[in-house]
Amino acid sequence: MACMNEDGQWIVLMGLLAALALFFLALIINQSALVGQTTAEGVLEFPKSDIRDLRTAIFDYVDKFGNTVDPDSQAVREDITRISLERKNAVVGFTVGTPQDVSGRPLRPVTIHYYNGVTEYDETVYY
Amino acid sequence: MSLDFLTGFTIFMLALIMVVSMVPGLLAGLESSGIDYDAVAYRTGVILVEDPGWPVYPPWEMNGEAHKDEIERIGLAVSKETPNVLLSTKVDAFFNDSFFTPDDYRSKAIFGDIPYSYNISLRSGSDLKQVGDPLPPGYGYIRRVVKIKEPGVAVINGTFAPQYTSLSSNQEFTVRLDFAQLLDPSVGAAYRIDPRTEPVNVTITDFLSYLNTTEPSTNATLQTVTFWKKDPTRPIPQFTKIPFSYSTVDPNLYTLHIDGTPTLHSLSPGVPVESNISLVLKPAATSLFTLDQNSILDIRFNFGDTPSRTNITGIHHYDYNPTNVTLPDLRTGVLEVAVW
Amino acid sequence: MVNDSGQLYTMEGVAAGVIMLLTVYIVISTTSIYTPGDTHIPDMQLEQLGSDVLAMMDTPNAKDSTGSDLETFVDADDSTGFESMFLGYCNMTAGATDDLHMSANVTYRDANLNVIKEHPFVEPDDSWTGRESAVRVTRWVQLDLQSSPPRSPYGSRAQAVLVEVLLWRA
Numbered sequence: 001m002a003c004m005n006e007d008g009q010w011i012v013l014m015g016l017l018a019a020l021a022l023f024f025l026a027l028i029i030n031q032s033a034l035v036g037q038t039t040a041e042g043v044l045e046f047p048k049s050d051i052r053d054l055r056t057a058i059f060d061y062v063d064k065f066g067n068t069v070d071p072d073s074q075a076v077r078e079d080i081t082r083i084s085l086e087r088k089n090a091v092v093g094f095t096v097g098t099p100q101d102v103s104g105r106p107l108r109p110v111t112i113h114y115y116n117g118v119t120e121y122d123e124t125v126y127y
Numbered sequence: 128m129s130l131d132f133l134t135g136f137t138i139f140m141l142a143l144i145m146v147v148s149m150v151p152g153l154l155a156g157l158e159s160s161g162i163d164y165d166a167v168a169y170r171t172g173v174i175l176v177e178d179p180g181w182p183v184y185p186p187w188e189m190n191g192e193a194h195k196d197e198i199e200r201i202g203l204a205v206s207k208e209t210p211n212v213l214l215s216t217k218v219d220a221f222f223n224d225s226f227f228t229p230d231d232y233r234s235k236a237i238f239g240d241i242p243y244s245y246n247i248s249l250r251s252g253s254d255l256k257q258v259g260d261p262l263p264p265g266y267g268y269i270r271r272v273v274k275i276k277e278p279g280v281a282v283i284n285g286t287f288a289p290q291y292t293s294l295s296s297n298q299e300f301t302v303r304l305d306f307a308q309l310l311d312p313s314v315g316a317a318y319r320i321d322p323r324t325e326p327v328n329v330t331i332t333d334f335l336s337y338l339n340t341t342e343p344s345t346n347a348t349l350q351t352v353t354f355w356k357k358d359p360t361r362p363i364p365q366f367t368k369i370p371f372s373y374s375t376v377d378p379n380l381y382t383l384h385i386d387g388t389p390t391l392h393s394l395s396p397g398v399p400v401e402s403n404i405s406l407v408l409k410p411a412a413t414s415l416f417t418l419d420q421n422s423i424l425d426i427r428f429n430f431g432d433t434p435s436r437t438n439i440t441g442i443h444h445y446d447y448n449p450t451n452v453t454l455p456d457l458r459t460g461v462l463e464v465a466v467w
Numbered sequence: 468m469v470n471d472s473g474q475l476y477t478m479e480g481v482a483a484g485v486i487m488l489l490t491v492y493i494v495i496s497t498t499s500i501y502t503p504g505d506t507h508i509p510d511m512q513l514e515q516l517g518s519d520v521l522a523m524m525d526t527p528n529a530k531d532s533t534g535s536d537l538e539t540f541v542d543a544d545d546s547t548g549f550e551s552m553f554l555g556y557c558n559m560t561a562g563a564t565d566d567l568h569m570s571a572n573v574t575y576r577d578a579n580l581n582v583i584k585e586h587p588f589v590e591p592d593d594s595w596t597g598r599e600s601a602v603r604v605t606r607w608v609q610l611d612l613q614s615s616p617p618r619s620p621y622g623s624r625a626q627a628v629l630v631e632v633l634l635w636r637a
Contacts, residue, residue: 008135008478015486018483018486022491023494025150026497039166040166040511043511044511060609064611064625072624082576087583088605131477134476135476135481138477138480139480139484142488143484146487211526257561270560273523274526315530457526457528461556461560
């Protein structure tokens with residue numbers, strides 16, 4: 001093989017170059033697909049509207065019952081926690097405190113806990 | 128040698144042609160619009176619908192051509208606590224494409240390194256507002272259902288005449304805005320009357336009922352409209368006249384129409400009124416009055432004729448009482464964002 | 468005239484071709500994993516739209532109104548009113564109306580038996596085959612105490628119920 005002619009190797013080199021170019025193209029295409037996928041999954045996975053809806057429901061509860069503890073309010077509280085666990089797979093809990101003076105207005109401290117296995121949300125809000 | 132080279136090169140070229148012809152097919156499978164553009168459209172939708180924009184106070188929509196650079200982000204929501212409830216003044220400012228250029232929309236609402244094309248539309252009933260280019264095939268899209276909050280109107284018609292006329296009239300009629308009452312935090316942001324962000328609209332109709340019946344007359348002369356304020360937190364609270372360019376007509380600050388004619392009058396018109404007066408005080412004017420959440424603002428209509436030609440007098444409270452101020456219901460609309 | 472270098476250009480041409488074709492094969496097989504159908508974008512758009520519609524139906528139109536449209540529909544068990552308003556909001560666009568379909572359930576707790584029950588609120592229409600990629604959106608509704616007549620089927624006590632809507636494109 002001593003007299004092997006190496007003149008033709010540029011063809012293989014060209015082939016390699018083309019292959020490399022394709023490889024990078026594929027990388028870019030893959031990334032662009034990932035952008036859309038992660039956005040959509042991020043939006044679907046993060047329960048933004050669920051948490052907002054739960055807050056509204058709890059504020060409605062506070063409007064209606066305040067911090068009283070009686071069978072009626074306990075029943076509504078149990079509705080929210082039981083149905084959340086059963087239908088939304090989320091552990092939900094909330095407490096309503098006695099009204100405090102917050103810049104001249106009597107507001108109740110409300111703590112909200114939400115956990116659906118992926119997203120955990122805790123909040124203390126004066127309402 | 129030449130035959131050998133030809134064979135090898137032909138095989139290489141054939142393979143290259145095959146590969147190149149496969150590349151477009153590879154890209155076609157990934158409609159790019161379904162990927163990045165949808166994400167951008169979603170983001171723009173969230174910014175517009177769930178955010179009041181920046182700066183919040185004074186609100187961005189009050190910035191004129193000179194202060195356009197200070198608008199950092201365009202958002203249409205009434206407040207951040209009320210997603211999907213849009214303020215009509217913000218909506219009107221946003222869809223004014225003689226004020227915002229395509230670059231403004233890109234840098235203040237869409238954001239992104241690529242100069243995206245866009246088409247944003249808001250439909251409510253048969254009312255359609257739109258900015259941007261016609262839609263090409265293959266674009267990123269999001270649709271948001273919204274409610275639109277319109278400003279209230281104080282319509283003072285003939286039914287108020289017994290209440291607001293007196294034979295010992297001083298020919299002055301006052302519309303009073305008590306900010307402590309209007310900005311009370313117990314009223315949700317979606318239903319609040321906030322003169323700092325929304326126009327104040329006072330319309331006196333059936334003016335005939337307010338005319339002096341003992342002195343037969345068909346009109347009365349509206350001499351001046353003045354603004355007075357009182358700050359109850361001061362030691363000796365009293366009403367003081369607010370310095371303002373009362374004699375200049377400026378539709379960006381206020382509009383005054385008399386008898387339904389399209390003529391714009393200044394605040395010292397001195398013209399006879401036969402049937403109605405319509406005053407719209409824009410938030411840009413209210414912001415010049417340096418009012419806080421305790422101030423009381425008076426709008427005083429002065430009629431000066433000797434002998435008196437009108438018996439109008441009294442104070443009309445611009446508040447949440449539905450007989451005093453008509454607050455329109457929230458309107459349902461749909462906001463669509465397309466990006467490509 | 469005949470020497471062993473005669474094969475070389477041909478061989479290298481074949482080698483280059485094989486390399487390129489193999490890369491294309493690899494590229495195609497990797498990129499086809501993520502196609503738009505897998506990116507859940509239509510699901511995301513539908514879910515956002517559905518939550519918006521329920522949230523807006525749950526927003527009272529005026530400051531002093533007694534309750535939102537959604538509360539009124541659930542309280543009166545008015546499924547036709549609910550369906551027409553929901554689809555009206557959903558299918559509204561700047562141009563031609565969209566073609567979305569829905570069905571709805573209300574989940575409530577029976578306090579006497581202490582069990583969670585489902586009440587079919589709006590039955591799916593004919594376009595429902597079970598193969599659609601439907602999304603589910605929910606909204607809490609609080610019902611007031613109503614002594615008589617007892618509200619069917621939720622009962623008269625004040626309670627919180629969950630409205631669940633299944634939304635799909637036919």
